[in-house]
Amino acid sequence: MKRLISFALAILAVCALLVLGSSQLRAANGVKADHKLTLYNWGDYIDPALLKKFQKETGYQVQIETFDSNEAMFTKIKQGGTNYDLAVPSDYMIQKMRRAHLLKPIDHKRLQGLQQLNPRFLNQSFDRGNHYSLPYFWGTLGIVYNDQMIASQAIQHWQDLWSPKLRNQLMLVDSARDIMGMALITQGKSVNTTNQADLEQAKKKLQRLMPNVKAIVADEIKMYMAQNEAAAAVTWSGEAAEMMANNKHLHYVVPSEGSNLWFDNFVIPKTAKHYQAIYAFLNFMLKPENAAQNAAYVGYATPNQGAQHLLPASISNDHQFYPNDKVLARLQVYADLGQKMIGVYNDKFLEFKMYPR
Amino acid sequence: MKMHGWHWRHLYLIFVFALLYAPIFYLLFYSFNQGTTMTHFIGFSWRHYAELFADTRMIQIVLDTLLIALLASLLATIIGTLGALVIYQVKRIWLKNSLLSLNNILMVSPDVIIGASFLIFFTFFGFKLGFNSVLLSHIAFSIPIVVLMILPRLNEMRQSLVDAAMDLGATNWQVLSRVVFPFISPGILAGYFMAFTYSLDDFAVTFFVTGNGFETLSVEIYARARQGISLEVNALSTLMFLFALILIAGYYLLTRYTTTKRRQRRYQLEAKIKP
Numbered sequence: 315m316k317r318l319i320s321f322a323l324a325i326l327a328v329c330a331l332l333v334l335g336s337s338q339l340r341a342a343n344g345v346k347a348d349h350k351l352t353l354y355n356w357g358d359y360i361d362p363a364l365l366k367k368f369q370k371e372t373g374y375q376v377q378i379e380t381f382d383s384n385e386a387m388f389t390k391i392k393q394g395g396t397n398y399d400l401a402v403p404s405d406y407m408i409q410k411m412r413r414a415h416l417l418k419p420i421d422h423k424r425l426q427g428l429q430q431l432n433p434r435f436l437n438q439s440f441d442r443g444n445h446y447s448l449p450y451f452w453g454t455l456g457i458v459y460n461d462q463m464i465a466s467q468a469i470q471h472w473q474d475l476w477s478p479k480l481r482n483q484l485m486l487v488d489s490a491r492d493i494m495g496m497a498l499i500t501q502g503k504s505v506n507t508t509n510q511a512d513l514e515q516a517k518k519k520l521q522r523l524m525p526n527v528k529a530i531v532a533d534e535i536k537m538y539m540a541q542n543e544a545a546a547a548v549t550w551s552g553e554a555a556e557m558m559a560n561n562k563h564l565h566y567v568v569p570s571e572g573s574n575l576w577f578d579n580f581v582i583p584k585t586a587k588h589y590q591a592i593y594a595f596l597n598f599m600l601k602p603e604n605a606a607q608n609a610a611y612v613g614y615a616t617p618n619q620g621a622q623h624l625l626p627a628s629i630s631n632d633h634q635f636y637p638n639d640k641v642l643a644r645l646q647v648y649a650d651l652g653q654k655m656i657g658v659y660n661d662k663f664l665e666f667k668m669y670p671r
Numbered sequence: 672m673k674m675h676g677w678h679w680r681h682l683y684l685i686f687v688f689a690l691l692y693a694p695i696f697y698l699l700f701y702s703f704n705q706g707t708t709m710t711h712f713i714g715f716s717w718r719h720y721a722e723l724f725a726d727t728r729m730i731q732i733v734l735d736t737l738l739i740a741l742l743a744s745l746l747a748t749i750i751g752t753l754g755a756l757v758i759y760q761v762k763r764i765w766l767k768n769s770l771l772s773l774n775n776i777l778m779v780s781p782d783v784i785i786g787a788s789f790l791i792f793f794t795f796f797g798f799k800l801g802f803n804s805v806l807l808s809h810i811a812f813s814i815p816i817v818v819l820m821i822l823p824r825l826n827e828m829r830q831s832l833v834d835a836a837m838d839l840g841a842t843n844w845q846v847l848s849r850v851v852f853p854f855i856s857p858g859i860l861a862g863y864f865m866a867f868t869y870s871l872d873d874f875a876v877t878f879f880v881t882g883n884g885f886e887t888l889s890v891e892i893y894a895r896a897r898q899g900i901s902l903e904v905n906a907l908s909t910l911m912f913l914f915a916l917i918l919i920a921g922y923y924l925l926t927r928y929t930t931t932k933r934r935q936r937r938y939q940l941e942a943k944i945k946p
Contacts, residue, residue: 315848315849315852315853317856318852318856318859321860322745322749325741325742325745326745328741329738329741329742329745332734332735332737332738332741333738335734336731336734336735336738339727339730339731339734340731342727352883352884357894357895358895377884379882379884379886380894380895381894382893382894390882393790393791393794394794395790395793395794395797395798395799395800395804395882396800396882396883397883537708537710541710
């Protein structure tokens, strides 16, 4: 009995030490009770140096929590019990959150520097007038190819992926909307179609692609492409940028016939509490020098015109990541099609994945 | 023939252990990599350890995780011990069996379901997610394990021990503290360590009930892994592996110490009785 009690006391003593250490670290990180802002963001999606700078300028401490899918974020915010001040969902999810009444409107009068944002990326179908969201980063879906394995002129369009030359040489990102969307574009259809016949046609078209498909994977594409495992891959621009940093033979192309244009936008969820800090942060991130620094760190394309001018010309003139206006005009944004239609897309994609080679 | 069998048996054992430990050692090995991927070993360096110790957020999360594990398993052990005593002294068989089944259901039900139900429970009552919600849920899912570790020990105990103590005029409290607790203390310790490991490596339940800036190690590593695992995580895994090794060694020494001490005491008693 005595031994058990002394054992328990020893554990409590260790616990006390841990509390002390943890609170010391928290104090060193400078978290004060009410002078803070909770940002709910994708992992590694903001330059940590900017957060320090923001704290120095305004005194607000930014706490970051991360999510790994739009759906996980949606559930956590909908369920309540959290107090996220800002979140960064993608386009279709903004529409879904708005329908679920999870968003607070953004007061444009309290924003400074709104004119910095390129009008091309405002007023999108998922949030007309940007009453609920401000663009943070944008990007495209495209083809990454290895110039040692395939000539660049042989792979400029989606249709080129069906070439017999690419047999067992193609990797696809495991995402129903993106891959189905790609097939729809080759057939001149909208990526938001709800026409069953179009979707069936798209699935049939994808099944003819199967002999070329080496793998349908997620984040692993980055590693495989960097290690010359496949000649080409269908993936997102930000992922492509990371691959290209690791292998100089890789190039990214956005097919000129059209592709997906996606956004990650700032929104204020209904759980927000620290409005002063929220607007201070939005204004801070609208400043061209800060947006440019962030874009250089993250590697995605910034919607901030001023920032784009500040970026080195090698980045901002790179048509792989900042496509020209003609291509931009052909890009399509995903709309929230509702749960039932998403189910149809997923089913068709699954049928494609199960199709024998 | 006998030698032959001995040989093969050991080969099989080595094979099984190699299979179990190879992934861990693969991970440990690359924590010393100078490069940043787990595919090419460039050269030896401590840089990922330096990164780890400079990352105060990570260190803080490690401390919080240990705190949760130590505290939750301590409280779960106290509650679980009392629960085991209650189940032990229930005389009606059907009641005892249904209590045990209720306990076992919690053991076998999937973590995801437990986690989701905790999330709904906490948010329904407007409980703020954070340290407290994680602590409470960890205590809750550790209790059944503690009960299961202690009950066999109690069943091993002979009723005559308690009766003898009562005959000699011991009060209820004295019976509990001088007879029952010393007898079941190996079970209590085992229960504590089991609860500790369950709490330390739990992901599914914790994933649901974290929030408001509080995270545990498993959740944080999962969030970071989306970007491709940084070797900082390998460095941390190496340290955690060493920590676990020390813990196991400590537990082994502790139990050996108590059993030899008990044996010594029995010899002394027998020596006193014999002449």
